[in-house]
Amino acid sequence: MKEWAKLALTEATQAGCDYADIRIGQLANEEIRIKNGIVEHLHHHTDRGFGVRVLIGDGWGFASRPQLDDNEVVSAVREACEVALASQTVRREPVNLTELEAVEASYQTQLTIDPFNVPLEHKLFLLKRAEAALHINEHIVVGLAMMKCSKEKKWFYSTAGSAIEQETVIVGAGLQVISSDGKDVQVRSYPNTFSGNYAQAGYEFIELLDLVQHAPRIAEEAVQLLTAEPCPTQVGTLILHGSQLALQIHESCGHAVELDRVLGEEAGYAGKSFLTIDKLDCYRYGSEIVNLTADATTAGGLGTYLYDDDGVPAGRVPLVEKGILVGYLSSRETAPQIGRKSGGAMRAVGWQNVPIVRMTNIHLEPGQMSKEELIATTDEGIYMEGIKSWSIDDRRYQFQFGCEIAWEIKNGKRGRLFKNPVYQGTTPAFWQNCDGIADEQDWMLWGFINCGKGEPMQMIAVSHGTSTARFRNIQIGVAEQ
Structure with a gap:
């Protein structure tokens, strides 16, 4: 060689x-x-x-x-x-x-x-x-x-x-x-x-x-x-299991903080991003308890490596700290455009493709409550698991997700089973309404092997670490126009 x-x-x-x-x-x-x-x-x-x-x-x-x-x-x-x-x-x-x-x-x-x-x-x-x-x-x-x-x-x-x-x-x-x-x-x-x-x-x-x-x-x-009864349409409390929340992180944070999208250099396959550089270090992306991190050093992660395809060492890059946007996924070429050093996120799928800015492992950091406490402190709400459908606009702002299964939460206990659960909203409103995140005992890695980006498209593997989390005032079901 x-x-x-x-x-x-x-x-x-x-x-x-x-x-x-x-x-x-x-x-x-x-x-x-x-x-x-x-x-x-x-x-x-x-x-x-x-x-x-x-x-x-x-x-x-x-x-x-x-x-x-x-x-x-x-x-x-x-x-x-x-x-x-x-x-x-x-x-x-x-x-x-x-x-x-x-x-x-x-x-x-x-x-x-x-x-x-x-x-x-x-x-x-x-x-x-x-x-x-x-x-x-x-x-x-x-x-x-x-x-x-x-x-x-x-x-x-x-x-x-x-x-x-x-x-x-x-x-x-x-x-x-x-x-x-x-x-x-x-x-x-x-x-x-x-x-x-x-x-x-x-x-x-x-x-x-x-x-x-x-x-x-x-x-x-x-x-x-x-x-089962169809999941009722309402504005209320939503508890998401990690199986679905991992996709929410992927679509509304991971792609939205790819700096080439933010700068408009990559827009052909899935659009740009609403997280423009004027928002860096001052924009409230989520609530005080929301901390999101890109970490290419996570043991077992699909986005884990020692060096990226620019030859930059892997590292841990804060993206959102206490709800404020503080970082992007970047490369040797994109990072200087915002006055920073590369975050080591340049990756190619195979030898035949040119490297582009890609997700590493994007994590929602664990909170302080157990999953059981999260449910027990919820008077009324809907708990959802599993990915069934997903849609998000080309700025990573408006979304609608469908899950495989849901249960009613009543007086802190899981009750009736519901089918065809759906929730929708906008990225900042969703994350700003996060008021509970389960602790590290519930936190786990979810690996996706089908993250697409680029033209010609490159299908790469990434992981997202998350635990169960709770969100208030969420549109559950499709809102009437």
């Missing part, structure tokens, strides 16, 4: 580049899905390649190749240089990068059981048992059991003198059941929608999910939802 990197960086330097880096990547990915007792999807994929990024004056250039040899390396560098020279002609602002120290480092996911050393027969046996346990009666029409494992090795070298090797292993699994009585259809998932829950860990994480044990419970809930 070092010889090819040396060749690329030497070629770039001789071509007059002010900066250059090369990322060499190697990926193994395995996906399994069982539907109603049948192996519906069994996929194993490997790839390898490299991407070269160069800066000439104020123009960036990038090129990638699936084959790693001397000719392809030289060809990619020359193509990247041509793109950089062309980029100069349309660049409106000068490129100013935060300083980058030369480092030699390595990182590897901490795990006990390598998922790629576990026999396929063992994985299939587990998923078949779990899926079979979903079929508790005739109202269960679809049962799904899913598992995914990936291992990515990445080598990064730059003209700044850095040489960084990182190996990341991601695993996850989940269940989904669909019930129907001929008049209605309901869905229930475990541990969450989007094929379950995921972590940067070994196969031991999948074993801890205990799919077989939880299958009958979610199947029973899916059946009960068929005869």
